[in-house]
Amino acid sequence: MLSLSSCLDIITREIIILKDENKQPVELYQPIHYILGLEGKRLRPALTLMACNLFTDDISLSVKPALAMEVFHNFTLLHDDIMDNAPLRRNQPTVHEKWNNNVAILSGDAMQILAYQLICQAPSSKLKVLIDIFNTTAIEVCEGQQFDMNFALRNDVSLEEYIRMIELKTSVLIAASLKIGALCGEASETDAQKLYEFGRNLGIAFQIQDDYLDVYADHKLFGKTVGGDIVENKKTFLLIKALELAKGQQALTLQNAINSRIFDVAEKVMQVRQVYDDLNIPQSARASISAYSEKAFGFLDSVIVPDERKTILRQIALELINREK
């Protein structure tokens, strides 16, 4: 079985191959090489390779599709960063900051096509089924991003709507990365779908953990400002749950925090966090993370391959959910 670091080595090598310096016009390709070189977690392509590796020792057929998932993910980051007006990505200037908005729009467009070119390098017998999964997932990610933007303008988002949004924006791509890898490894449709469900539930747990860490992480470990979501009134699991439960003075405190245009950042974070604590929101979040994780692991358990082949995938999933940054 391949280790995580072997998988990451394969991805790194493939990204270097992708960086053909002779491609013209350089203004289109440089930003693509730049964002792919920023070295994120590369979780999605690693999951594709590992899902393939569950079923076969020869993972070569899953390499280009794995890369497709990474390129697509980075395309969404590139365009999301324009929409969010974000100055930094992985502690480096975002593409629209380093170049400009037009470059970021067009390079993103080209990355989406590049992702399709990579998925089309899958074995032709699997092309139709893989591209159908990819198409469905890609459009769902766009839908998720739009729901997220809509939620920024609403104060009545339900927890159910929120979970559906993060499922679309985050989970389905993790799920599809696993399913596509499994199918490249000749998994049965049933097993491939179980891996999809493993990824879908894991992705939801992962995002709620993200929301949780934004408020409750140890700032020495976290690497970004704790409480950023509170400052921006971001509709997270924590805020939505708190808005649902808060009554009287607590509700008033939350409403004031959300509506105040001029505020002391530290004070706002402290006040909202106090309401969260009083309402046992961190416990709710952790319970929800546990519930989705358990569901996820249930699906992984039911995949019909020897248990020892699942060790690495299980370990990575645990690390994702229990991470502190």
Added chain:
Amino acid sequence: MLSLSSCLDIITREIIILKDENKQPVELYQPIHYILGLEGKRLRPALTLMACNLFTDDISLSVKPALAMEVFHNFTLLHDDIMDNAPLRRNQPTVHEKWNNNVAILSGDAMQILAYQLICQAPSSKLKVLIDIFNTTAIEVCEGQQFDMNFALRNDVSLEEYIRMIELKTSVLIAASLKIGALCGEASETDAQKLYEFGRNLGIAFQIQDDYLDVYADHKLFGKTVGGDIVENKKTFLLIKALELAKGQQALTLQNAINSRIFDVAEKVMQVRQVYDDLNIPQSARASISAYSEKAFGFLDSVIVPDERKTILRQIALELINREK
């Protein structure tokens, strides 16, 4: 054989089917329905259907791929309009004006995926070959757009570079629309490639005609301001050719026109047009249009189907090249 208006009826019907009003979130899908409803020439999907119809009376298999070409083309318009900061498209507000930039970016992204979903509805035996053509074409269109943006910042663009740019930005999509239609109609690879070359040369002629009309159209027929390209110093066939040929006072007039930041619009158009006239630029443009058209028709002539099946395609090509608006 299908008439142009029958082809357009098919496309209109398909676009109505595409407008599923129940799709959520509406904020993502409304702009897509809006731009597809603006009713442009719908040249590309019509060419796909007609190319298929050259080889078979049953064009049904080419309908979804035809629609893919139209959706992809409209995606490029949507994102180009953001980049150009264009207020109007087909005399209606552009998507980024009617909504905002973020909506336009994300809806455009979704349209690109939608185009792939449509091309994937081609018969599965042809999927690989069609999607390979589509991928190559799509990335070339992005490259063309980037070259076009680069040229705006340069004054030393050669005619050869310019032709290559319009080939990428405009012609290859017309060419691919024809080739994809032909392949859906069971054309041989040779005939399909001849139709590609027909479209490629036709597209170049079409774009030079566009440049020509911007300066020499009858403003009563043209429907937009004559001379817009001159006002914006757009690197067109006319300006590039004139910059190549101009000497002495003519060169000075052109340089002054390009470099002046404050100018009288009518005077600038008149002065540049006078240089064009003195250098026989309109004759050059028309000669070039004729040369590319002749090449195009040569390819159409050599396609091995009875000549009478080519009548409509030939007629449409002639209309495109001889149009006065």
